Amino acid sequence: MKKKTKLIHGGIFGDEHTGAVSVPIYQVSTYKQDGPGRPKGYEYSRTGNPTRHALEELIKDVEEGDRGFAFSSGMAAMSAIMMLFSQGDHILLTDDVYGGSFRLMTKVLNRFGLEATFIDTSNLGNIEKEIKGNTKALFLETPTNPLLKVTDIAGAASVAKQFGLLTIVDNTFSTPYWQNPLTLGADIVLHSATKFLGGHSDVVAGLAAVNDKIIGDKLHFIQNSTGGVLGPQDSWLLLRGMKTLGIRMEEHEQNTKEIVKFLERHKHVLKVYYPGLKHHPNHEIAKRQARGFGSMVSFDVGSEEKAEEVLRRLNYFTLAESLGAVESLISIPALMTHASIPAARRKELGITDGLIRLSVGIEDIEDLIGDLEQALKL
Incomplete structure (x- = not known):
């Protein structure tokens, strides 16, 4: 299936109950169960919502991943991803990152013991030199914001794998229409979906996709535990925006x-x-x-x-x-x-x-x- 077709027919197409060609907005917080602890598929909308699930399935498909996630903003997505790590862990990041990403790492997460070093990843030789014993991940933004520097994703991911690091790529500028980091060796890809994916300046959202079930299970646990999920109205707007x-x-x-x-x-x-x-x-x-x-x-x-x-x-x-x-x-x-x-x-x-x-x-x-x-x- 080609990209334009997948953007329309990927994920969950329409509604099997009514025949609607657009996934409905399930404006609901909780769901009737068949018995105690026996939900019909959904139990609480922080954990899962049908409209959000359709969006998560779509980003999974267009990013060629194993599982997708929808968050209330791009920064909520990045925050949840960084919660995969623990106090004392070290993250290498592209130096020319979005200011909000820099702020999150240096003004918020540093207070919880997460260390960050910003380097020019467009030169792969810089990566290995900065890896320490407690380094756990490599975070790439490519092209970067605002200097449009480009990092070789496959090359960087290869270096990261040699040292057992996760590779995370912010794919906001390219979008999955132009670039698919997971197919190039990355483990996690994220988007400020507020931008091109929504495309109409009317929704704030973040999306992520992973290439591994274990990482997916961990990220879903964090998403459910911390609760920074995207609501059904915004999920529907994003589904509509991504079609075009x-x-x-x-x-x-x-x-x-x-x-x-x-x-x-x-x-x-x-x-x-x-x-x-x-x-x-x-x-x-x-x-x-x-x-x-x-x-x-x-x-x-x-x-x-x-x-x-x-x-x-x-x-x-x-x-x-x-x-x-x-x-x-x-x-x-x-x-x-x-x-x-x-x-x-x-x-x-x-x-x-x-x-x-x-x-x-x-x-x-x-x-x-x-x-x-x-x-x-x-």
């Missing part, structure tokens, strides 16, 4: 390629970050492990003042947090998504004050380029 993921991702990327060409030749743009560029450091790896380069692009205009001036002039790019929606979104990472990372650390990573991040939508490309053209007359 394929056609949206193709349109997103086509627009992005044209915008990258425009930015590359503009005199006020100092640098463009996009894996689809042949001069991107790991372009060949991105081409090998993914079926597309996505619709996230960052570019540098040299200063915070110039970046803010560009944002003030735009009409069709909405200044907002988040990404992956049908409408084009724009942000300054240093002031928004990555503000929780100390300024010195941002500078070290290359997240400058003049860096602008675009999430290219599916509007008419002539309107988008015209908007950028007039905004960049600095």
Whole structure:
């Protein structure tokens, strides 16, 4: 089954009781049992809900995994995954991660004794050097947010397996339409499903999939115990959004390629970050492990003042947090998504004050380029 077909027919299709072609919203908290301890399949909606289960089956199928999970947000998904580990365990993470992931590891989970080291995983040679006796997992974000760095998933997972580490991949930017980390050797894949999977800026959600039953059982125990589950209304919205993921991702990327060409030749743009560029450091790896380069692009205009001036002039790019929606979104990472990372650390990573991040939508490309053209007359 091809990806576009699987996004519509994967998981659980329709409702066998009524013939409805859309899985119903089971707005219910508890379920009648045949006898004490004898549920008919569901007992309590924190543990399992039919609408959420349909979504979990879908992400399992499209990520080519063994089991899927739906959480109340991407950060809830990441938090639950990190609860697989124990006090004193050490996690290696990509250095250029989303600011919320950095904040979770350094401001919350560190208080419970979970250690974290952030390294440039786009260079595989850095991974083995940082593995310690208590290292338990490798967490990759690829492409990264906001510098679009690419890590060789198969190569990194191979190193991790040599040392008995789990490989976890944040696949938010690529989505399962373009990239499937589990087929490349990863153990767990997660998404901020708020972004491309939902696609319409109307739901906050997190999804995960695993490639192993034992890991799946452990993660379900944590999901049920901690309770950060996705409700049935949001599960239904996400099921609906994912049906069109394929056609949206193709349109997103086509627009992005044209915008990258425009930015590359503009005199006020100092640098463009996009894996689809042949001069991107790991372009060949991105081409090998993914079926597309996505619709996230960052570019540098040299200063915070110039970046803010560009944002003030735009009409069709909405200044907002988040990404992956049908409408084009724009942000300054240093002031928004990555503000929780100390300024010195941002500078070290290359997240400058003049860096602008675009999430290219599916509007008419002539309107988008015209908007950028007039905004960049600095």
